[in-house]
Amino acid sequence: MHPDAGEGPLAMTYRTKANYDTYLRQDAPIGFAVTLDGAGSAWTYCPHGTACMQNSFQAISYCESLNQGKKCKLYGIGRDVVWEGPVSLRPDDKQMTTSSTVTSNAPSQPPTTSITRPFAAKWAGYDDLIAGTVAIIAGKDGGTIAFQLPRNEGFCQGGFLYGQKGTGTWSAACTSGITATGTFEGLERDKGSYGSGTDSKGRAISFTIGGQPEKPSTMAAPANAPALTGQDRSSFLLSHQVDCVRRETQSPLVTQLGIPESKIKTFCECRGEALADLLSLDDIKTMIGGTIPASITEKMVYQSAACSEKAGIVTLPR
Secondary structure, eight states: OOTTBOBSOEEEEHHHHHHHHHHHTSSSEEEEEEETTSSOEEEEEOTTSSOSOOOTHHHHHHHHHHTTTOOEEEEEETTEEOOBSOEEEEOOGGGOOTTOOOOTTOOSOOOOOEEEEEEEEEETTOOSOEEEEEEEETTSSEEEEEEEOGGGOOEEEEEEEEOSTTEEEEEEEETTSOEEEEEEEEOSTTSOEEEEEEETTOOEEEEEEOOSOOOGGGOSOOTTSOBOOHHHHHHHHHHHHHHHHHHHHTOHHHHHHTOOHHHHHHHHHHHHHHHHHHOBHHHHHHHHTTOOOHHHHHHHHHHHHHHHHHTTSOOOOO
16 A cells, blocks of 8 residues: 555545546646645646656645645555545535535446636746636636646645635645645636736736637638738737747757757748737737736637647647
8 A cells, every 4th residue: 555545435526526537538647636625636647758856745734735734645656546435425515515425336427527728827036927727627616737848847726615606716836845825716708717816926927718619711810900911910920030040949848858850840830820810909909018917818828739749749639
């Protein structure tokens, strides 16, 4: 038995079970930890495939940080369950009463479908846009989030819970030792959400989570916005290509993954053309000024994901 593995009866909530299913879908899962009451969890995986130190104990640290110090134990290491003892499912805490009894024949087939949405953040102290994905468990009231910090400074994982009237709270813990918390507000149905918060050093964070991707025909710049044409477009494409290739080829993650420069150039060409179609001249001037509104950020995330797939760098979930 692993010294950090849990033991005894475990009454796991549907949300925790769904989080574990999401964890198993990662290419290189490392460790999955749960609170002793089965209501909270956190997990670690290697975003570089096998180029990570396999430290499953880190999942316990994340779990206790995200769950207000509740004691956590390992439920899984890699794809193996290491918990010793009977495991049952129960409704999430918000659905239970004080007289509820945990049994192994709790309502079956809870909704555990996960969807992936693009995620982008501006974090004080980091010049680069932080981009990743958020896993949302359909039909439940929360989910998990994971993203890589710029300059190879660490990996962050956390969770979020929906509150009332489209609002909610989120928290995250990073391998660098930084933690962060905040709130978010949902937009219209399938339109994503935006939020803000602070990290443990007091630095401000703002982010956007994309909604359901729209059809290509609806992604054009607004009719009242002067789209990039002629010399403005040519200048933007040239500037974008040079800056994009330079930035991406210097990324530690690109180096670790061994992505060839030919794919980087294809990605940058695709992204430049897409942004030139989507963004107005006013948008470009705003970006040059150092301020990136949420509306632009979401467009950038969608196009980056699509162009990464076109260049053969990633395969997007369907």
